[in-house]
Amino acid sequence: MLDPFGEEAKRIVREFGGIEALLERIPRYVGIDIVLERVKQWEGEIPERILNMTPHEDVMSFYALLGALAFSPYGAEMELVKRTNARIYRERIKRSGEITGISIPLKKIEKGEIPDRDRIILEKPRHEEITEEEREKLKLKYKMSLPSFLRLWEGSLKSVYIRKGNAYLREEQALELWEKAFERNLERSVNLLYELRDELPPYYSELHEKLGEIARKYFKERIGGFSGEAQPLRFELFPPCIKNALAGVPAGLRNYAITVLLTSFLSYARICPNPPRKDVRIKDCISDLSVIEKEILPIIIEAGNRCKPPLFEDQPHEIKNIWYHLGFGLTDKPRLEDSGNSTWYFPPNCDKIRANAPQLCKPDSHCRPIKNPLTYYLRRLYIESRKAGGGGDNE
Ligand code: SF4
Structure with a gap:
């Protein structure tokens, strides 16, 4: 196959x-x-x-x-x-x-479809110094409609022969697509x-x-950079909905944006970006609470303060709710051993966010293949790590 x-x-x-x-x-x-x-x-x-x-x-x-x-x-x-x-x-x-029979709509080129003068320029049949093998590589063999081609092609259009709404491709270009x-x-x-x-x-x-x-x-030399590992948060790679929540939101959206969405997203993204199962607890992932108290909580509180009106001034008890969503039960004095007293909420899927807080969801191009803001973040970390490792951009 x-x-x-x-x-x-x-x-x-x-x-x-x-x-x-x-x-x-x-x-x-x-x-x-x-x-x-x-x-x-x-x-x-x-x-x-x-x-x-x-x-x-x-x-x-x-x-x-x-x-x-x-x-x-x-x-x-x-x-x-x-x-x-x-x-x-x-x-x-x-x-x-x-x-043929693959997942891209390639077609074979019909005889006479490409004018001879163009073939002569592109395939160089009169260049005697070119070996048979190289000549074979220069041959245009397949075509694809321009819209389908443009959805996949990332190289320069100068290197592709385009005519009457089709892109004509050499074998290597077809394989690249x-x-x-x-x-x-x-x-x-x-x-x-x-x-x-x-x-x-x-x-x-x-x-x-x-x-x-x-x-x-x-990948031993660059495993630390891959998205599956816990690592410091990279705000610039956050999805638009999280950036919008961080910027502060109006009254009707505050509890959802801050307590539900930001708390779950930031905690998983920082502590356990690739949870092995859904019922994972924070104490399974860290050995003390400092990363929550020093890194995650201040970001949540600042975002709450940016809301209009500021969330925690209005509702100081909402801090307990944050710990509840982190899985420590309703408390403001959590201990690591309390983790598991409630469920550590997983970030809601995009369709839930769109239903509950449509103002937060302003998708960008990275949102296309994903269904959850956490996978958006993982995907962008992954693309960054590929770039750093010379593997090329995955976009
Ligand atoms: S599509 Fe998903 S990740 Fe993207 S902004 Fe909307 S809710 Fe966030």
Whole structure:
């Protein structure tokens, strides 16, 4: 199979009854070791066994990785899965000799579609110094409608031949586009599965743990920068709704913006950006309360003071509610051991925010693939870490 998000893969997922049903059944059919083979062949050749998997085996082992990524979207694990699996499918596409049936709407070029004079300039057939191999690389082989092309292309338009509403592509350019689509589809799927992670069989958390070990080994020099790790807050990467809440809000929105949204977002983003499960407690993640008292609480209080009228002047008891939302019960003198007395509220999903406080949600381009402000932040940290590591911008 050439693309885990292409038509054939979609048909197989449908055969199983959809992605949730597929993830339920995978543990019965595919061992964790087999799945991990897909991310282990970093240095040498890709084993033939992986390149020659049957479509069903391929879909199941690949979607098993997606299930594991639901536990830490935008961490080193995602980077590992993206890189290794893009390499597998790229190799398969190259071997097939033709890029068809994949998740981008590529078409073959009809004979005579490109005027000869343009072909001569672009493909250089009269340049005798060009080797056969290089000549093959210069050939325009595929086309794509301009709107679809522009949604994926990030390079300069000068390097692309555009004519009558189509972009005409060399094989390498087509593969580059496919890889971009692959990354976006993978991200989109993981964001969907993120919502379901608590319902997934234990197989996936075990797989996630092993994936983490491999990823840590591979990215050992920059693992600290990946989004899955607790690290100082980067305000410039916060989503618009959080920035709006930080700026202070009017009376009707204060409790939701400050106590519900900011408290949950800041605490998870700072302490536990990739919680292993939904019922995690603060005491599972830190050994004393200083990070809350010295870093998180002052930000929440300042944002409350920026509200009109200031929230905590009006409602001093709301501080207790903040601790309640952090999982310490209704108190103003929390101790670490009290964590778990109430639920540590997870940041609400975007659709809830839009329903409860539409004024806060002013989406930007990073909001497109995400469903929760925390994953927005993780995604932006991930993009930053890729840039820092020379992996290129994921946008
Ligand atoms: S789409 Fe989500 S993350 Fe983006 S501003 Fe709206 S609520 Fe926030």
